Amino acid sequence: VKREIRELPSGRVVEFVSSDSDLFRIKKIRLDGGKVVLNDRGNKLPPIEKINILIKNYRLKKNGLSEIAYFDAKGILGGRKNGSFEASMTTTSDSAKLKLNVTDADLPALDPFFEDSLPVRFNDGFVTASVDTSMEKGKLDSYQEIKLTSHSMVPRSKVSLTGLTSGVLLQTLSKIDPLELKFRIGGTPDKPSFDGLNQTLLNIAKEQFPDASISLKEQAAEKLGDVKDKLTSFFK
Structure with a gap:
């Protein structure tokens, strides 16, 4: 049987995703007025309430990887204050x-979230931040403005900056309220460069150096005094 078709029937256009790369694709996902509770290694993080999420062009590939062309979310952060957040991403x-x-x-x-990424632990305080990040061909460029209020920091491990002990430096930073930081992060996602943040902290340390140096001298004198007392009692 042979049939010649000169005109195709009318109808809507249907896009068929190649089975070679994707398992499936979702054009749009929307969630309004939801609540999200996250657990990080058993530590429950503050709930995110009244959350609105919009995802466009979600693709799940056969190799297990997924891609999202557009993501937008906003909501209320639980805690001692009702904080808020807005986030958007295009890829x-x-x-x-x-x-x-x-x-x-x-x-x-939020401390469990920062445990593996920050050398300090926050005993108190609130943060307001604005982050604008772009990545192109594997290169990272992130501009960040961060404001800490009513904050108190202690070191997770031994770190130093310009000869000051981490404890002295963090005591100095905790006295600045609000503490405002503006810096860039470069490098790559695997190896980010924090030179901008280090320079910002260095500038703050220089501005506050008189107070920091006095505290350092007092701590050194106290340690030397302890050594002197121990030696005196030993040779008595």
């Missing part, structure tokens, strides 16, 4: 852009 095959705004987030409540 292409070789680039990504992320914007994040956080207001009055409870720092101690």
Whole structure:
């Protein structure tokens, strides 16, 4: 049987995803007025309430990887204050852009999230932050503005900066309220460069150096006094 078709029937256009790369694709996912509770290694993080999420062009590939072309979310952060956040992200095959705004987030409540990424622990305080990050062809460029209020920091491990002990430096930073930091992060996602943050902290340390140096001298004198007392009692 032979049939010649001169005109195709009318109808809507249907896009068929190649079975060679994707298991499936979701054009749009929307969640309004939800609640998210996260656990990090058994530590429950503050709940995110009244959350609105929009995801466009979600793809799950056969190799197990997934891609999202567009992501947008906003909601209320639980804690001692009702903080808020807004986040958006767009991606292409070789680039990504992320914007994040956080207001009055409870720092101690978020501590489990920072445990492996920050050398300090926050015993108190709130953070308001604005992050504008782009990545193109594997290169990272992130500009960040961070404001800490009513904060108190202690070191997780031994770190030093310009000859000052971490304890002295963090005591100095904790006295600055609000503490405002503006810096860039470069490098790559695997090896980010924190030179901008280090320079910002260095500038603050220089501005506050008289107080820091006095505290350092007092601590050194106290240690030397302990040594003197021990030696005196030993030779008696």
